[in-house]
Amino acid sequence: MKGAFEREEEGLIFVAEGVLSGEALIRETERAHGAHAGLRYQIIDLRQVERMDITAEQIQRIAEADREAAERGPGAKVAIVANHDLTIGLSRIYLIHARSDKLESRIFCSLDEARSWIGDGRQKAAERGR
Numbered sequence: 302m303k304g305a306f307e308r309e310e311e312g313l314i315f316v317a318e319g320v321l322s323g324e325a326l327i328r329e330t331e332r333a334h335g336a337h338a339g340l341r342y343q344i345i346d347l348r349q350v351e352r353m354d355i356t357a358e359q360i361q362r363i364a365e366a367d368r369e370a371a372e373r374g375p376g377a378k379v380a381i382v383a384n385h386d387l388t389i390g391l392s393r394i395y396l397i398h399a400r401s402d403k404l405e406s407r408i409f410c411s412l413d414e415a416r417s418w419i420g421d422g423r424q425k426a427a428e429r430g431r
Contacts, residue, residue: 306333312342312377312419318349323359330363339374342419343367345381346412347388357394364398371404379406380415 304317306329313333317326333343371377379399381392392408399406409415 305329306337306343308337312340312344313337314344314346316346316349319351321347321350321353321355323353323355326355327359327362327366330366334366334370338370340377341375342378342380344412344415344419345379346415347381347383347385347392350385350388353387353391355391357391360391360394361398364395367406368399368401368404371401374403376403377405378419379404380419381406381408382410382412382415383408384410 304315304321306313306315315329315333367377367379379395381395383389383392389408396406396408407415407418409418
């Protein structure tokens with residue numbers, strides 16, 4: 302799997318490529334929560350994923366970690382960008398387990414739609430500069 306969480310202004314972006322491993326994604330999620338507490342959003346871009354080697358239990362574990370991190374802070378959004386039936390279906394499992402008053406999560410077909418929903422600070426700054 303290629304991909305790691307990268308810090309943006311107020312959040313994280315994860316662009317996955319190739320085969321997405323459940324264990325690798327769990328490790329990256331735990332590392333990201335430890336290093337970047339209190340962020341406003343995560344964008345998980347699955348459009349380049351060719352195959353997912355991940356179980357429903359692993360997805361549940363990731364959702365629970367995200368939910369717990371959001372509960373400790375002011376709240377957060379998770380935008381999942383997916384365009385294949387498999388990645389969309391598995392993302393829906395995540396949405397079910399991630400439900401929380403402090404964590405909003407949705408699936409999008411494009412990165413632009415995801416950024417619009419989270420209200421990316423860079424997008425707002427660009428709009429102010431026009």
